[in-house]
Amino acid sequence: MADTPPPPPCRVGSPAAHDTDLIVVGGGPAGCAAARMAAGVGMRSVLVEPDRLCRNLYRIPSLNNVLGGHSSGPGLAEAIAAELRSTRLCRLELGRRVTELRADEGRVTVTLDTGARLTAPYAVVATGVGCLQPRDVTWITAPGGLTLLPLWQAREADAEGRTLLVLGGDRPIGTFLRAHPVTGTRLLVAYPAADAYKVEEIREDPRVTLLPVEHLTLEPGEGVAVSAEAVGRGGERWTVAADAAYLSIGSAPTAPPGDLVRGADGFCPPAGQHPRVIVAGDVRSARFQRIMTALGSGSEAALHAYYATRQPLTEG
Numbered sequence: 001m002a003d004t005p006p007p008p009p010c011r012v013g014s015p016a017a018h019d020t021d022l023i024v025v026g027g028g029p030a031g032c033a034a035a036r037m038a039a040g041v042g043m044r045s046v047l048v049e050p051d052r053l054c055r056n057l058y059r060i061p062s063l064n065n066v067l068g069g070h071s072s073g074p075g076l077a078e079a080i081a082a083e084l085r086s087t088r089l090c091r092l093e094l095g096r097r098v099t100e101l102r103a104d105e106g107r108v109t110v111t112l113d114t115g116a117r118l119t120a121p122y123a124v125v126a127t128g129v130g131c132l133q134p135r136d137v138t139w140i141t142a143p144g145g146l147t148l149l150p151l152w153q154a155r156e157a158d159a160e161g162r163t164l165l166v167l168g169g170d171r172p173i174g175t176f177l178r179a180h181p182v183t184g185t186r187l188l189v190a191y192p193a194a195d196a197y198k199v200e201e202i203r204e205d206p207r208v209t210l211l212p213v214e215h216l217t218l219e220p221g222e223g224v225a226v227s228a229e230a231v232g233r234g235g236e237r238w239t240v241a242a243d244a245a246y247l248s249i250g251s252a253p254t255a256p257p258g259d260l261v262r263g264a265d266g267f268c269p270p271a272g273q274h275p276r277v278i279v280a281g282d283v284r285s286a287r288f289q290r291i292m293t294a295l296g297s298g299s300e301a302a303l304h305a306y307y308a309t310r311q312p313l314t315e316g
Contacts, residue, residue, distance in 0.1 A: 020044045020091070022305050023110050023123040025098050025256060027053045029291055030126035030281025032084050033298030039089035041306045046118055047090055048110065050097040053081040056128065057291070059152040059172075061179030066291050076291070101125065101258035103274040110256075122305035125260065125268065126281040126298055129251035129289065134218065137249055139192045140167060142218040151176050151246040158244065159185040165226055165242035167216070168249030169195035174202050188242055190216050190230060211240065218245065253283045278304050 022038045024031045027049025038045045049055075057080075060073030070076040084090060093112070100111040101123065108123040131150045134142035152172050154164065161184040166173060169191030177187075190211040191199060202208045215231045226245040231237055253267050260279075261272045267286060268279045280301040281294040288297075 018107060018119045018121060020046045020118065020120050021122075021309070022046075022302065023108060023118055023120040024048070024126065025101065025110065025123060026126035026128055026281070026283075027051070027092075027094070028056060028126060028128045028281060028294065029054060029080065030128070030294040030298035030301070031124065032080050033295045034124040034126060034280060034302040035090040036084060036087055037299040037302035038306070039087045041303070043089065043302070043306055043309075045090045045302075046093055046120070047084070048093045048096050048098055048112065048118075050095065052094065053077070053084060053092075059150070060175055062175060063291075064178070098127075098256040101256050101260065101277070103259045103276045108276050121309055122276050122278060124298065124301040124305065125255060125277060125279045125283060126294075126301070127254045127256065128282045128294075130254045131247060132249050132252055133247070134167065134249075136252065137168075137192075139213070140216050140218065140249075146218065148245055148247045151248045154244075154246055156180045156182060161185070162243040163188060163241075165190065165228065165240060165245040166248050167245060168192075168247060169199040169202075169210075170248040170250050171198055171201070173199075173208075173248050177202060177205055177207065188240055189248075190228070190240065193233065216240075250286075251282075251289075255279075255283050275308075 021043040022045040024035050024045050024047040027047055031047055032053060035045045035047045054077035057073035057077035063071055063073060066076060097113040098110050099113050102109045107119045107121060110118045110123060133147055134140040151166055159180055160182050163186040166187050166189045169189055173189060185207050187208045188211055189199065189208055190213050199210055203210065211230060212233055213230045214233050217229045219227050219229060225243050228240045230240055255268050259274055260268050263269055268283050270279050270284055273279060278301040280297040282289045
């Protein structure tokens with residue numbers, strides 16, 4: 001739907017003081033919600049996204065915890081993208097990456113990979129997370145340079161009648177099983193103790209064999225696509241063979257370089273950020289990585305910027 005008549009536009013200083021009222025870094029659910037809310041209160045925004053809008057939603061074939069009647073991630077992604085493209089006060093910069101974000105007393109400056117710079121009184125950073133690889137965790141030893149696909153990228157044809165070794169017990173496994181209810185698929189899920197609580201939802205699925213491990217070493221397969229030597233938590237050892245290996249070991253924040261405060265885990269908690277930089281969505285914390293929380297936090301971030309421009313930082 002097109003914009004409803006907005007309240008009088010909110011501006012800081014002269015209209016030419018900044019390129020826009022709000023810069024949104026990241027075009028996932030949180031970033032899109034921020035840009036849409038900003039338009040609803042009369043703020044111009046520029047949204048920067050290196051890929052397509054809501055790109056990660058396309059990896060979720062089945063939804064069961066989102067309002068609005070959408071049963072699949074792609075359906076929700078298309079609806080959000082259509083809504084945002086019709087939002088007149090939002091300018092989309094797709095295919096562009098932010099290489100630096102700086103904040104000072106008067107503005108936020110964002111540098112793009114083209115060398116262009118954008119300025120605004122505030123910025124919302126909603127860059128989300130990216131998939132971890134075996135080299136990023138200590139409980140997996142793998143050949144140097146090995147890169148595996150996350151399980152959500154496996155198609156039904158990749159799974160039917162095959163045995164897949166899944167590294168990690170992260171929750172997208174349950175989503176994959178619901179989206180591909182094929183009986184000929186077998187998942188060997190090797191996971192560390194830290195993931196034990198995550199596998200409860202898949203424990204009773206007959207296609208799943210749970211392999212709690214202390215350590216796992218991937219090796220070149222002999223006659224199969226992949227094999228691994230596993231060390232159990234009691235010190236026992238065994239060999240695992242599968243047709244292919246996929247990842248479900250979690251994700252890491254993908255925030256741009258610059259004036260962002262990161263915690264020890266790499267995430268960017270809202271507290272402690274520069275007053276002109278507002279973080280939203282999955283980049284905030286590993287605890288709240290849900291579509292609904294991302295949408296809410298993005299909307300709240302835009303309102304935070306709106307009210308802050310009406311009561312500038314210099315007034316307290």
